[in-house]
Structures are given as C-alpha cells and as structure tokens.
Amino acid sequence: xxxxxxxPSNKVTEKxxxxxxxxxxxxxxxxxxxYRQSLGQGLEFLIYFQGNSAPDKSGLPSDxxxxxxxxxxxxxxxxxxxxxxxxxxxxxxSSLGLAVYEQYFGPGTRLTVT
Amino acid sequence: xxxxxxDPGPFNVPEGATVAFNCTYSNSASQSFFWYRQDCRxxxxxxxxxxxxxxxxxxxxxxxxxxxxYISLLIRDSKLSDSATYLCVCAxxxxxxxxxxxxMVKP
Numbered sequence: 001x002x003x004x005x006x007x008p009s010n011k012v013t014e015k016x017x018x019x020x021x022x023x024x025x026x027x028x029x030x031x032x033x034x035y036r037q038s039l040g041q042g043l044e045f046l047i048y049f050q051g052n053s054a055p056d057k058s059g060l061p062s063d064x065x066x067x068x069x070x071x072x073x074x075x076x077x078x079x080x081x082x083x084x085x086x087x088x089x090x091x092x093x094s095s096l097g098l099a100v101y102e103q104y105f106g107p108g109t110r111l112t113v114t
Numbered sequence: 115x116x117x118x119x120x121d122p123g124p125f126n127v128p129e130g131a132t133v134a135f136n137c138t139y140s141n142s143a144s145q146s147f148f149w150y151r152q153d154c155r156x157x158x159x160x161x162x163x164x165x166x167x168x169x170x171x172x173x174x175x176x177x178x179x180x181x182x183x184y185i186s187l188l189i190r191d192s193k194l195s196d197s198a199t200y201l202c203v204c205a206x207x208x209x210x211x212x213x214x215x216x217x218m219v220k221p
Contacts, residue, residue, distance in 0.1 A: 033209070042211050045208065048208060091158075102160045103160070107156075
C-alpha cells in the first residue's frame, strides 16, 4: 500500500521567505509527527498530532514554525521568514496511534535556505 | 545531558564480525524501546522493537536493562549491507531518538 509521502522533495528558498512543506500520512494512521534532521545529526522532534487532540508543539524551535493537520489527514509545516539555520531535511512520520507503535517515515523534504 | 545518548561512531568492522552498540536513556518513565536503521540520505525504518526479556531477529539481538537505563543491539556475522546508522529510540509519551551510531562494514 501507499506509504507516507512528502512534497516537495527538495526546496531551495531565499532567506526571509516563507515555505510550506506537505505530508500525506498512511491512511488510517491517527498520529502524525514532524522531525528535523540536520546534516550528520539525529532527529529533532518538532510537533505531534494525535487524532483530534491539541497538537504537542513542544519541539517547535521558534514561533516562525507552525503546523496544521486538516481533517485528521494531510499536514502542512510552515516556516515563516526562513533563516539559514533552518536548512535541514524535514521528515514526517505517521503511526497507528500511541508512541509505542512503529512510525513510518516519509522520504523527507530537503530544505536549503540561501 | 541528552535524553537518549549514543556513541556516534563510526564503527568500522570487517565482514563477518560481531558488533554491539549501546544506548543510554535518562527518562526512567520510558515505556517502549526500538532500534531504527537509517541508510545514507534515506528515511529511518524500524529495525526491531526491544523487549524486557531481550529479543532476537536473525543476526540481530536487542536487550534492555531498565536498572541501568540502557539498551543494546548486537549484530552477528556482519554483512556489507548492514552499513548504516542505527538509531536508538525511547518512547514515553513521545518518541525520543538518539543521535545514531554509524556502522561501516568493510570487505
């Protein structure tokens, strides 16, 4: 079946511009996560959606970052006024529910801020 | 101190060798533990869950020591295709990933 998809796969933007990254989770998965991974580094948790509950935004690095999940499915991560330090691979994952379940990752969006 | 700590490596081993990685975690409330594998420029994928009694999947053995708050992954008879970064993951209310340990298996 279809896995987690993300778009775009690559995004180059100028410093100060806003970007939107999209994630389509696996159908039926109620939990959706966003992570950031800088070159050669581990995964940095950003935000977590579980069903209709309020999202856990504890990992968002600044108020320039926001995310939405519409209809319990597709999610959009928005970065406003991008900075060079925002350059990273942004990974989305979905799972059946609680953190104890396996997370399935999308291929990621490689963001480069020039 | 990071919540989940791993030796970043790289571990360079010859084919056929046995190699072990450890991972320590600081949140004693962590309930579940996993090892993920991440190939270069690819997304992480679940390798195996880690059970309290220890578990084995082919050449891979995972163990959990709750008292000392560490988990381990043992790979026997290493293959070239095992070359990857291995991420330790601890789950409480949230999944927390370690920084990963890089393994390079040489011919």
